[in-house]
Amino acid sequence: MEQVLVRASRVYEVIIGEGVLSELGLRAAALLRGRRAVIVTDSNVGPLYARRTEETLRDAGFAVTTFTFPAGEASKNPGTLLELLTFFAKQELTREDVVIALGGGVTGDLAGLAASLYLRGVPCIQVPTSLLAMVDSSVGGKTAVDLPEGKNLVGTFTQPYLVLCDITTLDTLPKEVFEEGMAEVIKYGMIRSKELLELLLTDDAERKRERVIAQCVRLKRDVVAEDEQDFGERQILNFGHTLGHAIEREMNYKLFHGDCVAIGMAIMTRALVRDGRCPESCEKILEKLLKKYKLPNSTELPSERILAAARADKKRRGEKITLIEPKTLGNCVLVKTDFAELARLLELGR
Ligand SMILES: NC(=O)c1ccc[n+]([C@@H]2O[C@H](COP(=O)([O-])OP(=O)(O)OC[C@H]3O[C@@H](n4cnc5c(N)ncnc54)[C@H](O)[C@@H]3O)[C@@H](O)[C@H]2O)c1
Ligand SMILES: [Zn+2]
Known part of the structure; x- marks a missing residue:
């Protein structure tokens, strides 16, 4: 078992290990005064893990109810959010009780947002069950739902009370979902850790x-500690994402997020090497x-379409963009630039 302490606006532990789900009840009881818990989960994860989650909580004295929504990004919307808030009200949840987000990043973002809004904030415990949710979305406090106009446009920064990663839940994760999650793992190595790159290369990540x-x-914890609200340094986590998000949108979300990020990282790295700014x-x-x-490194999409989609990004700040550029192995830097430079690098790196 591994334990990581996150020191953000709330101090909390991330526990990573086999079978740690069975500790949820006792750990939650030690952290909280209330004894009512609402589990939020999706239609894939619920049938697999909701019963065990309910049991550990009941054994520790919690009254438990479960809210299950249809799996998939399409559920991460204001409609489901409102249903969930209404469910909290019907359960008479108080600020001493707890919301348990049991699932992937969609569940974590949705449940985290609902918990942060209801009564201006009910404690939330993240129990991530996808690789992406374990290494990325469950830690750091970003919560959100999508609007038709764009992804993650409505959200808060609200840190969880605890993150419990039971790695045995990954056994049921579809293989391709695990594989796309590996893109974010490789991203951490590229931005901050030569040691992680070596481990991924010499050993099997699974x-x-x-x-x-x-x-x-730990790497995400360190970045978040420097810039919890994403004004500067936290943007380093977007390596591969400027082009990746644009490709994802242009492909109408038919290509996995992780695959798009992999392509974005590959194009950017090739471009900088060819530009003589990054070692081969x-x-x-x-x-x-x-x-x-098993991640892709290129796309057939025309450059103009990728650039147009990057320009249309709702979260862009003015004409300037921040690119994340690899400098040396395990080290990326933030560079403020403009679209002309992005266009040049995109051509150079294809
Ligand atoms: N908050 C953040 O900082 C942050 C960071 C990155 C991504 N995100 C968000 O995370 C979401 C993507 O997360 P995701 O890839 O986990 O998507 P997801 O939650 O949709 O999970 C992917 C699929 O795997 C299934 N699943 C999850 N765990 C399983 C398990 N153990 N066994 C069987 N099936 C399982 C889900 O039901 C779903 O079908 C996006 O909405 C993205 O915006 C948030
Ligand atoms: Zn990502």
């Missing part, structure tokens, strides 16, 4: 998942890792 997840959580080793290792973990 076999070493406890260690790999813990390393990613960065490209070599990234390409090796993408191949090893």
Whole structure:
């Protein structure tokens, strides 16, 4: 078992290990005064893990109810949010009680947002069950739902009270969902950790998942501690995402997020190597890792369409964009630039 302490506007633990789900009840009881819990989960994860989650909470004295919504990003919307808030009201949830987010990033974002809004804030415990949710979305306090106009446009920064990653839940995660999550794992290595890159290269990430997840959580923890509200340094986590998000939108979300991020990282790294601004080793290792973990490194989409989608990004700040550029192995930097430079790099890196 690995434990990581996050020191943000709330101090909380991230526990990573086999079978830690069975500790949820006792850990929650130690943290909270209330004894009512609402589990929020989706239609895939609920049938697999809701019963065990209910049991551990009941054994620790909680009265438990479960809210299940249809799995998928399409549910991460204001309609489901309102249904969930109404469910909280019917359960007479108080600020001493707890919301348990049991599932992937969609569940974590939706339940986290609902918990942060209801009564101006009910405690939330994240129990991530996808690789992406374990290494990324459950830690750091960003919560959100989508609008038809764009993803994650409505949300808050609200840190959880505890994050419990039971890595045995990954056994039921569809293989392709695990694989796309690996793009974010590789991203952490590229932005902050040569050691992680070496581990991913020399060993199998799935076999070493406890260690790999813990390393990613530590890296995210450090970035979040520097810039909790995403005004500067936290943007480093967007490596591969400027182009990745644009590709994702242009493909109408038919390509996995992780695949798009992998392509974004590959294009940017190749461009900077060709520009003489980054050592070739960065490209070599990234390409090796993408191949090893079955992730793509290029797209057929025309550059104009990718650039147009990047320009249309609702969360862009004015004409300037911040690019995340690999400098050396395990080290990226933030560079403020404009669209002309993005267009040049995109051509150079294809
Ligand atoms: N808050 C943040 O900081 C942050 C960061 C990155 C991504 N996100 C958000 O996370 C979401 C993507 O997360 P995701 O990839 O986990 O998506 P997801 O929650 O939709 O999960 C992917 C699929 O796997 C299934 N699943 C999850 N765990 C399972 C398990 N153990 N066994 C079987 N099936 C399982 C889900 O039902 C779903 O079908 C996006 O909405 C994204 O915006 C948020
Ligand atoms: Zn991402």
